[in-house]
Amino acid sequence: MTAAEVLxxxxxxxxxxxxxxxxIRLAWLxxxxxxxxxxxxxxxxxxGLLHVALHWHWAFNxxxxxxxxxxxxxxxxxxxxxxxxxxxxGETERATGRWLPYLxxxxxxxxxxxxxxxxxxxxxxxxxxxxxxxxxxxxxxFTGLGLACSLVTGGLLAWTLLMGYLVFCQxxxxxxxxxxxxxxxxxxxxxxxxxxxxxxxxxxxxxFTIRGPRTRLSDDS
Amino acid sequence: MPLPRPARALRLEFKRNAVPYVLPLxxxxxxxxxxxxxxxxxxxxxxxxxxxxxxxxxxxSAFAGGLAAxxxxxxxxxxxxxxxxxxxxxAWTRRSITLAGTLCWLLLAFLAGVAALYIQTALQATWGxxxxxxxxxxxxxxxxxxxxxxxxxxxxxGRFTAPLVAIGVLVLxxxxxxxxxxxxxxxxxxxxxxxANAPPVVDAGVYHHVPPDVSIVQVMFMGGIAVALxxxxxxxxxxxQLASARGLASARAALARxxxxxxxxxxxxxxxxxxxxxxxxxxxxGTAKPDPVGGWEIPALHSAASDQPVPAIQDCRSSSGFQVxxxxxxxxxxxxxxxxxxxxxxxxxxxxxxxxGAKEVASVRGGQDVQSGIAANPxxxxxxxxxxxxxxxxxxxxxxxxxxxxxxxxxxxxxxLTGRPPHxxxxxxxxxxxxxxxxxxxxxxxxxxxxxxxxxxxGVSAAARRFAALPASxxxxxxxxxxxxxxxxxxxxxxxx
Numbered sequence: 001m002t003a004a005e006v007l008x009x010x011x012x013x014x015x016x017x018x019x020x021x022x023x024i025r026l027a028w029l030x031x032x033x034x035x036x037x038x039x040x041x042x043x044x045x046x047x048g049l050l051h052v053a054l055h056w057h058w059a060f061n062x063x064x065x066x067x068x069x070x071x072x073x074x075x076x077x078x079x080x081x082x083x084x085x086x087x088x089x090g091e092t093e094r095a096t097g098r099w100l101p102y103l104x105x106x107x108x109x110x111x112x113x114x115x116x117x118x119x120x121x122x123x124x125x126x127x128x129x130x131x132x133x134x135x136x137x138x139x140x141x142f143t144g145l146g147l148a149c150s151l152v153t154g155g156l157l158a159w160t161l162l163m164g165y166l167v168f169c170q171x172x173x174x175x176x177x178x179x180x181x182x183x184x185x186x187x188x189x190x191x192x193x194x195x196x197x198x199x200x201x202x203x204x205x206x207x208f209t210i211r212g213p214r215t216r217l218s219d220d221s
Numbered sequence: 222m223p224l225p226r227p228a229r230a231l232r233l234e235f236k237r238n239a240v241p242y243v244l245p246l247x248x249x250x251x252x253x254x255x256x257x258x259x260x261x262x263x264x265x266x267x268x269x270x271x272x273x274x275x276x277x278x279x280x281x282s283a284f285a286g287g288l289a290a291x292x293x294x295x296x297x298x299x300x301x302x303x304x305x306x307x308x309x310x311x312a313w314t315r316r317s318i319t320l321a322g323t324l325c326w327l328l329l330a331f332l333a334g335v336a337a338l339y340i341q342t343a344l345q346a347t348w349g350x351x352x353x354x355x356x357x358x359x360x361x362x363x364x365x366x367x368x369x370x371x372x373x374x375x376x377x378x379g380r381f382t383a384p385l386v387a388i389g390v391l392v393l394x395x396x397x398x399x400x401x402x403x404x405x406x407x408x409x410x411x412x413x414x415x416x417a418n419a420p421p422v423v424d425a426g427v428y429h430h431v432p433p434d435v436s437i438v439q440v441m442f443m444g445g446i447a448v449a450l451x452x453x454x455x456x457x458x459x460x461x462q463l464a465s466a467r468g469l470a471s472a473r474a475a476l477a478r479x480x481x482x483x484x485x486x487x488x489x490x491x492x493x494x495x496x497x498x499x500x501x502x503x504x505x506x507g508t509a510k511p512d513p514v515g516g517w518e519i520p521a522l523h524s525a526a527s528d529q530p531v532p533a534i535q536d537c538r539s540s541s542g543f544q545v546x547x548x549x550x551x552x553x554x555x556x557x558x559x560x561x562x563x564x565x566x567x568x569x570x571x572x573x574x575x576x577x578g579a580k581e582v583a584s585v586r587g588g589q590d591v592q593s594g595i596a597a598n599p600x601x602x603x604x605x606x607x608x609x610x611x612x613x614x615x616x617x618x619x620x621x622x623x624x625x626x627x628x629x630x631x632x633x634x635x636x637x638l639t640g641r642p643p644h645x646x647x648x649x650x651x652x653x654x655x656x657x658x659x660x661x662x663x664x665x666x667x668x669x670x671x672x673x674x675x676x677x678x679x680g681v682s683a684a685a686r687r688f689a690a691l692p693a694s695x696x697x698x699x700x701x702x703x704x705x706x707x708x709x710x711x712x713x714x715x716x717x718x
Contacts, residue, residue, distance in 0.1 A: 035379075035380060035381070038379070038381060039381070042381050042385065045385075049392070053392065053396075057399075058392070058395070058396045058399060059395075059399070060399065065399075068395050069392060069395050069396070072388060072391045072392055072395065073388070073392070075388065076384065076385065076388035079384035079387075079388065080381060080384065080385070082384075083380050083381055083384055084380075086380060155380075156291075156298075156380055156383075157239070157291070157383075159287065159383065159384035159387065160243050160246060160284070160287070161246065162384075163283040163284060163287060163384075163387055164246040164247070164249065164250050164283075164284075166283070166391075167250045167254060167279065167280045167283055168249075168250055168253055168254065170254065170279065171253050171254040171257070171258065171276075174258075
């Protein structure tokens with residue numbers, strides 16, 4: 001036996017021999033740390049819930065009430081996205097490199113797209129008030145609001161502002177408000193509503209990308 | 222003297238609870254949704270109080286469910302379940318304190334909202350007092366949503382639990398509301414268990430008491446669910462172990478560790494009582510039937526005393542011999558009604574069957590809407606807060622003063638020109654062409670516009686213009702001669718001068 005044999009590194013296991021690109025591994029770890037796989041499942045549940053609600057006529061077919069249940073489910077998809085903003089690592093993660101903002105951006109955009117897709121699939125074959133355009137507009141607007149809220153409350157409580165705005169929109173819906181900033185209650189062709197929702201989404205996404213959600217040493221309360 | 226241990230723990234829970242941070246948001250939503258909606262209603266206590274279950278409960282449900290789930294998932298979210306399991310008190314006690322802290326904050330906020338709503342109503346109402354049953358239903362609604370959220374948080378701790386519970390509660394609320402809107406005796410009455418419903422008729426609780434039957438059943442149903450779930454919380458650690466237990470032996474071992482016999486007995490009693498209360502309420506809701514005054518009664522709970530009319534002396538106003546009376550709850554409208562009906566009454570004064578006054582009556586009788594008409598002896602135009610002629614919801618505010626006044630005038634002339642008495646049932650067929658022309662002419666003569674001139678034929682409009690152009694004395698004389706034939710529908714347009 002020679003010293004060379006002792007110093008020789010052991011053979012790498014077969015699984016580790018397959019080299020995963022560092023970028024993909026980083027992205028995957030980022031997504032897992034935000035519970036994105038569970039969020040995707042939750043978005044699928046939201047799509048299923050929308051399908052059930054439309055199929056079994058939990059919502060009204062026409063009139064101001066017709067938008068209520070779809071709007072609630074769109075807000076639920078957005079709140080799921082907002083909650084994924086939270087990281088268990090908190091502030092320490094921010095010292096690890098320059099890729100974090102890009103990862104946040106890609107995760108939020110990807111989840112928003114997935115949410116629209118899941119809800120669209122849920123509404124397929126059913127009569128959705130306002131159609132896919134209203135659905136997409138509401139999801140991006142609500143998501144922007146949730147992401148913006150995460151800067152103040154942290155990711156885990158980012159759904160609270162969404163709930164408040166959702167309840168307010170129920171009132172605006174019944175009172176037939178026409179202001180652009182009540183975009184969830186406006187018809188699909190309303191340009192002001194689209195601009196408002198897009199602005200909220202852009203602002204929320206940018207702030208979330210650059211600053212990230214509020215972090216604390218513990219998720220107190 | 223130091224506080225006892227549970228009180229100290231509760232004080233700590235009050236301090237660390239998340240609900241106070243959300244109160245400003247909840248207050249803003251309450252202002253817009255509940256308070257502004259209520260402000261749009263006339264100041265009738267029952268009507269305003271309906272916003273507690275229709276609007277306020279919706280707002281509170283979103284936050285109560287989510288925040289309770291947030292509080293309930295605290296130990297699981299922080300991965301401290303094993304750590305706190307070593308504390309001497311049972312887990313149920315520890316969780317009860319967390320639940321109590323959350324519930325107290327939410328109920329305090331809810332009661333503060335009710336106080337704001339009732340103070341606003343008290344400053345505007347002219348009759349009646351605050352109904353308490355909607356407050357009980359709302360408080361129990363907040364409680365059950367809190368317990369549901371807390372239980373979900375304990376059993377499924379995770380970051381998605383709180384928002385998903387909040388959304389689930391809102392969907393449940395809206396589904397119940399949807400079903401409650403379509404409830405009828407023939408389609409089944411279980412949807413009455415939903416606290417959210419359409420606003421009642423504008424004079425609900427004014428002429429007759431609102432029976433508490435449905436409210437009692439709702440409180441029983443929701444309270445039963447809350448009690449049963451609170452019992453389930455006592456077994457939460459064991460349920461979680463059961464969920465992860467592999468094999469029957471592990472399951473038995475998990476159950477054997479589930480506290481002492483006393484705890485298990487209390488849990489079983491709570492769950493049994495809760496299920497029994499909810500099941501009883503469910504069965505009772507199925508026996509509901511419409512009552513004669515527009516509500517629902519449940520025979521097993523109904524008290525005959527609540528069917529008695531509510532005594533009240535009407536507020537009256539007389540101008541140029543035409544007396545207008547309304548219920549004191551609607552006295553805010555008295556001046557407007559008298560000013561509106563006075564000129565039309567002067568146009569037809571002295572004619573056969575012309576009313577000597579107008580009087581508001583209950584809007585529902587025998588389970589049917591009452592339509593306005595002229596009572597025979599003495600001849601008085603009777604209208605309701607809901608129906609005046611073809612108009613609906615006349616005492617539901619005055620969004621368009623001109624249209625509102627014309628609705629009253631047209632209702633009076635409809636009844637006069639057809640000789641129709643007040644009656645329960647659907648609104649009858651509209652006027653004939655000659656009657657319509659005379660009505661339009663009389664409205665024009667008092668300075669009003671006919672409500673729907675576009676739907677009249679050219680012949681009707683021309684006859685109306687001719688008749689309106691006559692001097693008042695000529696119109697009066699012609700009507701005195703031809704009124705019987707006009708009511709019988711035998712006058713043609715060409716015969717109108």
